[in-house]
Amino acid sequence: MIDICNLGKVFRRPAWALAARPRTGARSVRALRDVTLTVGRGEVLALVGPNGAGKTTLLRILATLLLPTEGSARIGGADVVRESGRAKRLLGLAAGDDQGFYWRLSGLENLEFFAGLLGMHAAAGRRRATEALERADLLPMAREPVGRYSTGLRQRLAIARALLGDPPVLLFDEPTRSLDPVAAAGFRTLAAALAREHHRTVVMATHNLEEAELLADRAAILTGGIVRETVAMDGPGGLTRRYHTLLGRPQ
Amino acid sequence: MTATILACLRRDYLLASSSRLALAWQVVAVGFAVPTLYYLGRMVHLGAVPALRAAGGDYFTFVVVGVAAATFFSAMMGACAAAVRNEQLGGTIETLLVLPASFPALALGVSLWAILVAAGQACVYFALASMVFPTHLAHANPAGVLCAAALTAAAQVPLGMLAAAFVLLFRRPDLLTGTLASVSVLLAGVFYPTSVLPPALRRAAEYLPLTHGLRALRMAAIQGAGPAALAGDLAALLAFAVGLFPVAVLACRFALHEIRRSGAFSA
Numbered sequence: 001m002i003d004i005c006n007l008g009k010v011f012r013r014p015a016w017a018l019a020a021r022p023r024t025g026a027r028s029v030r031a032l033r034d035v036t037l038t039v040g041r042g043e044v045l046a047l048v049g050p051n052g053a054g055k056t057t058l059l060r061i062l063a064t065l066l067l068p069t070e071g072s073a074r075i076g077g078a079d080v081v082r083e084s085g086r087a088k089r090l091l092g093l094a095a096g097d098d099q100g101f102y103w104r105l106s107g108l109e110n111l112e113f114f115a116g117l118l119g120m121h122a123a124a125g126r127r128r129a130t131e132a133l134e135r136a137d138l139l140p141m142a143r144e145p146v147g148r149y150s151t152g153l154r155q156r157l158a159i160a161r162a163l164l165g166d167p168p169v170l171l172f173d174e175p176t177r178s179l180d181p182v183a184a185a186g187f188r189t190l191a192a193a194l195a196r197e198h199h200r201t202v203v204m205a206t207h208n209l210e211e212a213e214l215l216a217d218r219a220a221i222l223t224g225g226i227v228r229e230t231v232a233m234d235g236p237g238g239l240t241r242r243y244h245t246l247l248g249r250p251q
Numbered sequence: 252m253t254a255t256i257l258a259c260l261r262r263d264y265l266l267a268s269s270s271r272l273a274l275a276w277q278v279v280a281v282g283f284a285v286p287t288l289y290y291l292g293r294m295v296h297l298g299a300v301p302a303l304r305a306a307g308g309d310y311f312t313f314v315v316v317g318v319a320a321a322t323f324f325s326a327m328m329g330a331c332a333a334a335v336r337n338e339q340l341g342g343t344i345e346t347l348l349v350l351p352a353s354f355p356a357l358a359l360g361v362s363l364w365a366i367l368v369a370a371g372q373a374c375v376y377f378a379l380a381s382m383v384f385p386t387h388l389a390h391a392n393p394a395g396v397l398c399a400a401a402l403t404a405a406a407q408v409p410l411g412m413l414a415a416a417f418v419l420l421f422r423r424p425d426l427l428t429g430t431l432a433s434v435s436v437l438l439a440g441v442f443y444p445t446s447v448l449p450p451a452l453r454r455a456a457e458y459l460p461l462t463h464g465l466r467a468l469r470m471a472a473i474q475g476a477g478p479a480a481l482a483g484d485l486a487a488l489l490a491f492a493v494g495l496f497p498v499a500v501l502a503c504r505f506a507l508h509e510i511r512r513s514g515a516f517s518a
Binding site: 104115 | 253254255257258259261262265266269341342343345346347348349350351352353357508509511512513514516517
């Protein structure tokens with residue numbers, strides 16, 4: 001479902017932007033180098049690694065938000081650069097720090113708007129929005145303005161938005177970062193059901209190794225923009241041990 | 252495309268109606284502006300300014316057409332850039348760009364509410380001016396007005412696209428629209444005929460689409476001139492539209508490509 005081949009990304013400060021940007025700092029930063037991964041239909045892949053490892057950059061390239069510097073990535077056969085429109089129809093993205101809502105509108109109104117951008121007309125959009133809110137356990141808050149939502153509730157709303165178009169590929173960036181333990185468990189149950197029962201492909205960046213072990217079929221350990229190792233889940237603690245072997249234990 | 256535009260319109264209506272006072276003020280403000288222009292116009296004696304002869308010698312009619320049209324066309328030019336800036340500041344631009352809606356549909360959708368509000372304001376200008384105060388709009392030529400308005404809009408839209416590209420790229424407030432609007436107020440003949448300007452400024456004014464738009468609109472609305480009589484200004488507006496549109500499309504494409512390359516979406 002997802003094919004990533006020799007993907008690389010270097011952030012360069014463009015010459016024309018020198019006047020508009022801070023002149024301090026490095027002129028270029030390599031965020032990803034030679035990443036090759038394949039994720040099958042119904043598979044859950046966890047991206048783990050320290051801060052700055054390139055997890056979010058990889059997810060953003062897959063989400064068509066960022067252009068890679070080299071290599072290619074395909075979602076359902078659609079190249080994320082050349083066929084970004086088709087790729088966008090196949091994916092849903094939810095980020096842990098998602099601010100992408102209109103705070104004066106209710107959760108339902110927000111999702112109805114995004115459903116419109118997915119090409120759904122009013123009635124279908126409302127139905128899908130209600131279903132997505134139900135899946136994210138947000139129906140009781142559906143008519144409240146998003147400004148009154150807690151961080152965790154907004155995160156659940158972002159997950160609901162990712163589910164709105166029922167896409168075959170779901171990209172989650174630290175999906176449980178602000179969730180309470182019950183909501184986090186609810187997310188894991190939902191993500192597992194989406195993968196196992198509905199054969200959705202899930203790629204999830206997380207710092208929570210236990211969560212990755214519970215949910216993922218495989219985990220890619222990234223450091224410095226490189227996939228150091230892809231680990232198949234073979235029982236509790238396996239990923240954590242491998243991660244600490246590669247990256248060292250916290251003192 | 253329709254679903255995207257309707258969704259944007261509904262969203263902007265909901266956002267605007269969440270602050271009804273601000274929405275109402277946009278109409279009330281026009282109610283204050285029209286009498287102000289009327290009483291200002293009474294200071295200008297009939298025939299005192301030869302340049303106003305083309306406007307039937309009535310300054311009030313002249314300035315109402317100018318202000319209403321400038322309000323509408325400035326909004327048309329700035330709507331997209333303002334919407335892009337709001338999405339940047341609100342942190343929603345990434346969310347919009349990750350969804351499969353096409354950029355032209357999105358750009359039109361997020362601009363439409365502001366354009367409709369400005370069109371409503373222009374209508375209130377004309378309604379108040381013609382119903383409450385004496386104006387010289389009885390001989391308006393609808394075909395001439397329509398042609399002039401449509402072509403002025405067509406010439407302003409690429410400028411709006413350029414402004415939106417600037418905002419996308421630099422993540423700064425829209426300087427282009429603000430500058431053009433100020434220059435237009437000075438040179439395009441919003442408050443006074445361009446013929447009162449010194450020759451150098453008069454020549455510079457010819458490079459602004461609004462100059463041709465206002466001249467054509469006034470001729471059609473006040474003197475009843477049809478499209479044939481407006482041919483010179485309509486041709487200039489068409490040239491602006493045709494010349495600027497490809498540049499604006501390229502600028503938008505470049506801006507979108509650059510933000511996807513740099514990852515710099517929000518403010």
